[in-house]
Amino acid sequence: MDRDRPTQPALSQFVLKVHSRCDLACDHCYVYEHADTSWRGRPMAVSAAILTRVADRIAEHARRHRLATVHVVLHGGEPLLAGPDRLRRAAEELRRALRGVSALDLRMHTNGVLLDEKFCELFLELGVRIGVSLDGDKVSNDRHRRYADGRSSHDKVIRAVQLLSRPRYRPLFAGLLCTIDIENDPVAVYDALVELAPPQIDFLLPHATWDTPPPRPRGAATPYADWLDAVYRRWDAAGRTVPVRVFDSVLRTLRGESSLTESLGLAPADLVVIETDGTFEQADSLKTSYDGAPATGMDVFTHSLDDVLRHPGMLARQQGIEQLCAQCRACPVVASCGGGLYAHRYRTRNGFDNPSVFCPDLLALITTIRDREAAVPAPPRAPAAELTMSRGDFDDLAAGFGGADTIARLAAAQLEINQELLAAVSGRVALSDREGAAAWELLTDLDAEVPAALDTVLAHPYTRPWALSVLEGRAAPAQGLAEIAAATVLRARLDRGVRLAPRDGVLRLPGLGSVHLGEGADLAEVSAGPEGFTVCAGARRLDIGWHEGLDGPVPHWQPVRLFEGQGWSVAIEDTDPLRDCHRWPVARRTAADEAKRWADDLAGAWALIRRELPAYADGVAAGLRLITPLHAPDGSNVSAACKEAWGAIGAARPSSPDQLALLIVHEFQHVKLAAVLDAVDLYDPADRALYYAPWRPDPRPLAGLLQGTYAHIAVTDFWRVRRVRAAGAAERVAAEAEFARWRVQTARAVEELLGSGSLSDLGREFVTSMGETVGGWLDEPVTAAARAAADRSARRHRAEWTARLEGTS
Structure with missing residues (x-):
């Protein structure tokens, strides 16, 4: 079923700063070592009041734009300095606000030095996936990632990664992030990272602008492309066993697909940063451009995220190829490069109207990969498989697990399948089928009026078997369409009559229960009221209270019984006439004492x-x-x-x-x-x-x-x-x-x-x-x-x- 979704841009990725200081003193850090100094005036840690307001603002935006998934990264500074209580509060506030609105993909990026089993247990409970910064082997990592007194952080980071690699904590591990330094041996760096068996590696160019260009030793034309190409050749020769985001993004964009990173491709930016004082900022990378570059002048208490979207800096990053300079628009690899990272285009005299300061490197890297891929025939493979879910969800599920957010996204995808099947079923309604046409028309109205209630009914597990039976010619569409409409009307408590036919005397209300009218019953009409619902069949009228029948005394009404555990609600479904799709025969309606034993x-x-x-x-x-x-x-x-x-x-x-x-x-x-x-x-x-x-x-x-x-x-x-x-x-x-x-x-x-x-x-x-x-x-x-x-x-x-x-x- 087509939904009338808003077409304006939306924000779906949020970097939430939970602590504004760091326990390391990395000399390439864009937060503390580049042009922007706003961190000095901000509170060290985000407050509970701001966390509540942030969660409400994100949920407000997600509801307005009907976002299936919201991505939040807990960041800093070093987010682990915020401590377990504040991190728990952040996760719980986000889950509270987004419950019933959008799935939450919650992550954290950390330097790893404080990560221990207690934090990992907390993140298992909260469903937080962890990315760790590591620049390779000890020599490479210690070039920049040290404590303020010069001590190495390498051993502690390795211990953190080894902890995340344990079977219990492996579902938490999101990957490694490595900032490139061309003085480091690229193969040694790559081999050191691969040895840790991360689910993904992300290589980042060091932040630089035309005012403060990146080092190019001995006047080398494309040293960063050369460095990455050495890694690419190593990665390719080893069978590409570990996803590398920059390479996967180049390969995807060369095929006309979307990039996996904001530093490549033409996709509009959909990210905003929320600082510890509740102010909204643009991408953190802008801190490398000039003092105050990321600022929007807006905060969570007085501005919505739609207000943030209208900020000129955000609008500039929503315009795809049109916001690039003339040189970029004329470039043959612009669809892959996308002008590079927005911050890397900055020059004092003309702002961001420039190609990336890494332009020669990006051009060389993309064309080299393109030409190499074109020259090598594809090896024989099993049937091609495209990863149509997020890499994080795929990794969680492949390990045998899958937290609440991952499963919620699976559920959302399954709901979309049911929606598509429902639309396909509507195509089977014959012109002469007045009941089917009326039911479909009503469903279209309900989709506009009470979409959440309709989605709840469509998500009923036995919707799909029914739809397939119609599409395979084993059932007519009208009866099931009317059942879905009736259950939706009842869930939404609408005073609106729905006519539907029983199945062998049983009126099916998917997800709610069944009304037993007896053999020979013809069409019935169902409508809802404040105290319950009414079923009229011929001269017979049944008034059924919303909570009747759970203990079995009402002979004509068999409601679905719910087991309510701590954090889990599951139905004991012994009422649906279409439930008989399992390998074994289904049991009859359970008596009250047996239902108690089940509970x-x-x-x-x-x-x-x-x-x-x-x-x-x-x-x-x-x-x-x-x-x-x-x-x-x-x-x-x-x-x-x-x-x-x-x-x-x-x-x-x-x-x-x-x-x-x-x-x-x-x-x-x-x-x-x-x-x-x-x-x-x-x-x-x-x-x-x-x-x-x-x-x-x-x-x-x-x-x-x-x-x-x-x-x-x-x-x-x-x-x-x-x-x-x-x-x-x-x-x-x-x-x-x-x-x-x-x-x-x-x-x-x-x-x-x-x-x-x-x-x-x-x-x-x-x-x-x-x-x-x-x-x-x-x-x-x-x-x-x-x-x-x-x-x-x-x-x-x-x-x-x-x-x-x-x-x-």
Whole structure:
């Protein structure tokens, strides 16, 4: 469904200064060592009042411009000097204000010297990803990044990066930022950074202007291009195993795609800085131009972000190629270069109406890469896969995790798919279908009037299976369109009648519940009121209160029951007639006593997940919308996830809350991976081979092996924690045996995937990261008995699998 979105520019990236001083004295720092001196008059740390106002201003802007995601970087100075309490306050204020408005991508950029386990635990809880400044090996780093007394910072930064590389904290690691000094050996710098296995490397040109040009030793024409080209050749020869943002941006812009950095490309600037005193500033890099260059004269208390957008300096950076000087506009690589970083164009006599002071280097670098790419034929690859989600989200999910913001963005992408499917369904409404046309017209009105309520209904996990059934010719559109319209009207409490047909006597209200009218019921009309809603069917009228039926006494009304845990609300969906899309048969409507048992077990399971599996908890809370009870004829623990029903899992209630916790994190892995596969091609679908899966008696296709391996990351992690945290000694011994078994089996499944030859480039990257997570657990000590039991189990399963396969061949 097309939305009438504002077309004016918007700001989606915010640098929030939480502390204005630094514990290092780097001599190339643009904040303290260049032209601007405004930091001297600012408070050291941002106040609670300013944090609240900043969050409200950002949310106000995001709501007005309907931003799907807001990106905030906590910065300084050195942001860790702000301390854990102030950092927590900043994150919580942002989440409070943006809840229900936009997803929050929250990051921090730090020099790393203060980073420790306590900070990492806090950032795991808050979902803050960490970028670290490091200029390479010790000699290279110590050229600039020192304490005021001359001491080296290198060892402390390396310890910080090693901390972020631990499996528990790896999801926090956003990458390394390196400022180029051409006196440093480019290959030594690159090798030192790559050795730390960062998820990304960002090389930055040193800040300079035409008034204070960068060093060019011995009159070299393009020393910075030469330095980067040496790194590029090393990176290319090694197989480009680590994303390097400047190179990826050049390659993308040469293909006509967008840049990944503001220093290249023609995309309008969408970033603003908020200082510790609440003033709005333009990009920090402008501090290198002249004293006061970034200032806007505006602050969070008296100005909106739309006011900031109208500032002349911001407007100048919104005009793409038109705001460049004549020399840049005539340049053959302007689409890639974009004039370089805005601050690097400054000259006193004519402001920013110049090419970049690095113009010769940018031209040489881009043309060299262009010519080299054109000269080398592309190697044979698995089917091309484009990364259509953010690099940070991809890395989080590839490691097997994914915090609240990452999962919220997956949910937003899934909602967009449902919106597109709904629009496609409308195209199946025949001219003669008056009910379908009326329902679609009403949905169009509701989209304009109450879009949030409509989106909530469209996000119901069983929307997509219904839409696909229509598009595949297995169902007519009118009934489902009317059901979505009716549920939207009820959610928005609108006094407006909606006519819809029941399904075998059951009136489906997706996400809310079902009204049982009995066989033979024809069209019904639904409308909302302040106390409840009304259903009129023929001569029959039912007045239903909003809170009726939860304990079962109302025979005709079966509402969806909600489990409300600390930070998580999940529906026990046993009412939707379209819920039967899981591998096992669905259970009937649960009685009140069984619903109470579900709630009790969920409370125990959720407490365990929050306490013992925090790396999964926020993601579950952000993405798992409902659990559909299943029926297991033999009483076994069965569970499933349907790839089309994103946000849902099905399960028979297991024997204990601990088992339910395992089931939830296991099945939610499938939910996450299904959304990744909607966005990214990880493997060649033409592969028809079957592979060994250590948890299945039958050989599996590649897609099934990938799903199972990804799910068993969570299974392995569950037993890894339970071997220490389970209450009884016998339970801990059993958990250790399970951990020893599944870490080895999951690692072998990763090897099977990597050896298939059918993964795309991104697929290999994704599965390699999965393997790194599991590989980190292989070094953890287990008893000899647990290791022996794991080996016996693995040998027995493989032998039985082989015998079964030979018996069927």
